[in-house]
Amino acid sequence: MDNWKDNRNVFWTLATPGTFWLFVFFILPLGFLFVMSFSDKAIIDGQISITEYDYLTGVTNYFRSVEPLYLQIMWKSIWVSALATALCLLTAYPIAFGICFAPDRWKPLLLLLVVLPFWINLLIRTYALIAVFRTQGYLNLTLGVAGLGPYEMLYNNFAVIFGLVYVYMPFMVLPLYATIERLDKSFLEASLDLGATQFTTFLKVTVPLTMPGIITGIILVFIPCLGSFLTPDLLGGANAIMIGNVIERQFKAANDWPFGAALSFMLMYATLAALMLRAFLASRSKGVDV
Amino acid sequence: MAALLKPGSGPLDYGNRLWLKCLFVLIYLMLYIPIITLIAFSFNTDKRGIVWRGFTFDNYVKAWNNSALIEALTNSIVIAIIATIISTVIGAMVALMLWRFRFPFKGTYEAFMGLPIVIPEICMGVALLLFFNESGMMEFVVNTPWPLNLSNIIIAHVAFCFPFVTVVVRSRLVGFNRQLEEASKDLGASEWQTFWKVIVPFMMPGLVAGALLAFTLSLDDFVITFFTSGPETVTFPVKVYSLVRRGVSPEINAASTVLIVITVVATVIAMKLQAPAKAGKG
Numbered sequence: 001m002d003n004w005k006d007n008r009n010v011f012w013t014l015a016t017p018g019t020f021w022l023f024v025f026f027i028l029p030l031g032f033l034f035v036m037s038f039s040d041k042a043i044i045d046g047q048i049s050i051t052e053y054d055y056l057t058g059v060t061n062y063f064r065s066v067e068p069l070y071l072q073i074m075w076k077s078i079w080v081s082a083l084a085t086a087l088c089l090l091t092a093y094p095i096a097f098g099i100c101f102a103p104d105r106w107k108p109l110l111l112l113l114v115v116l117p118f119w120i121n122l123l124i125r126t127y128a129l130i131a132v133f134r135t136q137g138y139l140n141l142t143l144g145v146a147g148l149g150p151y152e153m154l155y156n157n158f159a160v161i162f163g164l165v166y167v168y169m170p171f172m173v174l175p176l177y178a179t180i181e182r183l184d185k186s187f188l189e190a191s192l193d194l195g196a197t198q199f200t201t202f203l204k205v206t207v208p209l210t211m212p213g214i215i216t217g218i219i220l221v222f223i224p225c226l227g228s229f230l231t232p233d234l235l236g237g238a239n240a241i242m243i244g245n246v247i248e249r250q251f252k253a254a255n256d257w258p259f260g261a262a263l264s265f266m267l268m269y270a271t272l273a274a275l276m277l278r279a280f281l282a283s284r285s286k287g288v289d290v
Numbered sequence: 291m292a293a294l295l296k297p298g299s300g301p302l303d304y305g306n307r308l309w310l311k312c313l314f315v316l317i318y319l320m321l322y323i324p325i326i327t328l329i330a331f332s333f334n335t336d337k338r339g340i341v342w343r344g345f346t347f348d349n350y351v352k353a354w355n356n357s358a359l360i361e362a363l364t365n366s367i368v369i370a371i372i373a374t375i376i377s378t379v380i381g382a383m384v385a386l387m388l389w390r391f392r393f394p395f396k397g398t399y400e401a402f403m404g405l406p407i408v409i410p411e412i413c414m415g416v417a418l419l420l421f422f423n424e425s426g427m428m429e430f431v432v433n434t435p436w437p438l439n440l441s442n443i444i445i446a447h448v449a450f451c452f453p454f455v456t457v458v459v460r461s462r463l464v465g466f467n468r469q470l471e472e473a474s475k476d477l478g479a480s481e482w483q484t485f486w487k488v489i490v491p492f493m494m495p496g497l498v499a500g501a502l503l504a505f506t507l508s509l510d511d512f513v514i515t516f517f518t519s520g521p522e523t524v525t526f527p528v529k530v531y532s533l534v535r536r537g538v539s540p541e542i543n544a545a546s547t548v549l550i551v552i553t554v555v556a557t558v559i560a561m562k563l564q565a566p567a568k569a570g571k572g
Contacts, residue, residue, distance in 0.1 A: 004393040010481070011391050018384035018403075018452060025449040026406055026414070029421035033413070036420055094313050101304040110314075112561075117321055119557050121510050123527045124546040127534050128324035131331070134538070138327055141341075169321070227410025229513055234534060244412045251416050251517065261420070264413040271410055 037061055037261035050255065061262035070246065074266065077242040080157060080232075081225035084164035088172040088221045089214065091165065096176035096213075097206075100183075111177065118170040126234050129163055130154065133235075155237035163231040168224060172217040179213030180206075212282060219278040223271050243267050329550065332543035349544035359545055362529035369440050369515075369525060370508040373447035378501040380448065381455025382493065388456070389463040406450045407457070415517035418446045422518060432520035439523055446518040447508045454507060455500035462496025502560040506553060 004011040035055055042052035064070070099110045117125060132138050133153040140150040153159060187209065191201040207214070229244030236242070243263065250260025304310055332350070336343040353359055384403065388396070406414065422428040422442050431442050466489070474484040490497075512527040519528060526549065533542050 001392045002390055004391040007391075011387065011393070014383045014387035014390075017380045018387075018456070021380055021449060021452065022402065022406075025418070025421075025445055027402065029414075029417035032420045032424055033417040091317055094310060095317055097304065098310050098314055113318060114321070116554065116557070117325065119506050119553050120325065120550050121527060121546070121553070123512050123530050123534070124328070124550065125325065127530065127538075127542065127546065128328040130534065131328060131538050132324050166321070166324075223408060223410070227412055229412045230531075234531075244410070247412055247416060251419060257420065260416060264416055267410055268413050271408065275408060 033261045033264060036258050037265050039258045039261075041256075041258065053258065061259045062266075064259055065262045065266050070263070073241055073246055074243055074270075077226055077244075078270070080161060080240070080242060081164070081222050081228075084161045084168070084225050085172075085218055085222045087161065087165045088169050089218065092169055092172035092176055092217065093214075096173050096180050099173075099177055100180045114173045115170050122167060122230060125167060126163060126231060129159075129166060130234060133159060133162075154235060155239050157236070157240045160232045160236040160240045160242070163235040164225050164228060167231060168221045171220040171224070175213045175216040175220065176210065177213075179210040183209055215278055215281050219274060223274055226270060226274070227267055325550070328543055329547050332540060332547045334540055334543075336540075349540040350548075353541045353544040353548075356541060358524070359526075359529060359541070362524045362526045363545065363549070365440060365523065366509055366526035368437060369443050369447060370505050372440075373444050373451055373508045374501050374505040376444070377448045377452035377455050377504045378497060381452035381500060381504070382459045382497060384452070384456045385459035385463060385496075386489075389460055389466075403453050403456060406453045411450075411511075411513040412517075414450060415446075415514040418442075418449070418514065419517040428520060432522060439520070442518050442520070443515055443523065443525065446514050447511060450511075450514060451504040451507050454503050458500040458503060459493060459496040462493060462499075466492055498560055502556060505556065509549070509553065 036053070038057065038059060038061070039053045039055045040057045040060065042049045042054045044052060095114060099107055099114075102110055130137070134140075135150050135152060135154070137153075139153065144150060183206070187205050188201055191205045192198070196204065226242075227244055228242060229248055232240050232242040232245055233248070236245075244267075247260050247263050247267065250256045250263065254260075331342075333345050333347070334342055335346045335348065388400065388403075393399075422431075427442060431439055433439075434441070470488055470492075471484055474488045475481075479487065510527070512531060515525050516528055516531070519525065524532075526545070530542055530546070533539065
């Protein structure tokens with residue numbers, strides 16, 4: 001690696017466009033949002049203005065964002081995301097495990113089939129789920145043949161959690177696959193040889209050694225779940241609001257940008273806390289590196 | 291004990307366990323049934339799209355003649371192509387810079403570069419909405435003629451795509467043997483020639499993978515586009531969103547199928563392009 005002083009022209013040519021773009025179209029907007037979160041709508045002639053703001057008036061927006069109503073939604077977003085992440089892990093682990101132990105000629109195809117939905121538009125996948133779950137959807141139609149239903153399956157927490165698992169499962173499979181694939185299989189043999197059952201071997205050898213993959217997968221799924229807007233909006237409707245929907249409402253229908261900005265920062269802090277937890281856990285675990 | 295084991299039923303042959311196979315089939319079915327039904331019902335004659343009544347291409351014709359839908363699809367593809375080109379170039383340059391140079395506060399710089407990847411989309415969306423509004427860019431851009439009125443969306447897409455390109459290209463560059471660069475310079479090539487004849491060909495698989503990732507991310511994005519598009523500009527996901535809120539229709543199925551085919555074909559092509567390069571270099 002060269003010192004940047006050795007070849008300043010090349011360094012600046014390479015650095016400028018990306019740094020400029022990142023600064024002007026990412027950091028600066030976040031700065032605007034940060035200032036907005038401490039602002040209030042201006043009061044002109046005794047009326048609350050729609051477009052004008054009094055900047056940097058105080059932390060009232062943050063006080064509002066920890067009111068029970070919003071705290072409750074934040075809490076709900078966290079547990080819905082946690083549950084979806086746990087279900088992702090439960091379905092993705094056997095998949096990743098199975099792919100690693102599948103015959104070599106099948107591996108690429110099986111892996112491709114898991115990843116392929118990730119490349120398909122999120123909105124299309126959500127729309128496909130709606131068609132399956134709605135009252136006149138395919139699932140209810142199938143159940144109807146058996147004399148059951150129809151059930152109301154959309155617009156509740158179940159639909160949101162299912163949707164999140166459906167959408168983010170590939171994110172969980174990939175890091176798990178990467179760690180299990182690199183796991184030294186002779187450890188498993190040794191454990192079985194020494195008299196441990198398959199179950200004990202799994203719990204005491206496989207899981208601890210693949211822990212980095214598990215942690216990475218959990219974070220990769222939990223973070224987008226927590227900030228998701230589309231899935232709860234389309235599958236949950238008014239009954240399953242998550243923090244993303246509240247933010248969207250502040251910026252569109254409710255037109256309360258300062259409060260929306262404060263909520264966005266609360267969400268970002270929650271996300272960064274999850275990332276720091278990951279860094280902390282990763283530094284402590286001793287398994288296979290991802 | 292060992293004599294009782296049939297081939298493929300050893301303690302580590304998990305791939306042959308029946309329960310694992312059943313679970314596999316179940317989960318893959320869950321992943322694909324919604325998408326397959328969506329594609330299948332795009333050929334359905336039933337208007338409400340519930341019961342299978344017969345095979346037809348009518349929905350495709352209708353979707354093709356639906357100018358709003360086609361406009362949205364064109365916008366999406368134009369945005370994706372331009373955003374991909376810009377973010378691949380910028381992302382590759384940042385990757386080269388991070389790979390080649392040491393400089394003060396490099397760790398901080400990298401952390402900031404990674405922020406667009408980890409930050410929730412909705413936060414980035416509202417931040418850009420605020421920025422475009424306050425800086426007057428929103429007003430300015432909305433009144434410009436066609437491809438230019440997409441600039442805000444393109445800018446936003448590049449902002450969240452290029453860090454992904456950087457990550458992909460950089461992980462490719464890690465495997466580069468710098469002695470090749472020295473050899474090239476020893477043999478009389480200039481810095482510029484070395485870059486084009488040695489480094490770029492080595493980077494190529496990473497560039498293709500990065501560009502493909504950027505293209506898909508851009509084509510896929512709903513949330514950030516939803517906030518940064520003006521009232522007049524519509525992309526495909528935004529259009530589908532407004533249609534879905536009003537109900538399910540076979541026309542959406544048809545248009546979605548087209549988009550699925552585009553993305554799947556692009557993915558497969560990119561994988562084919564990458565495969566020989568990887569095999570050749572070991």
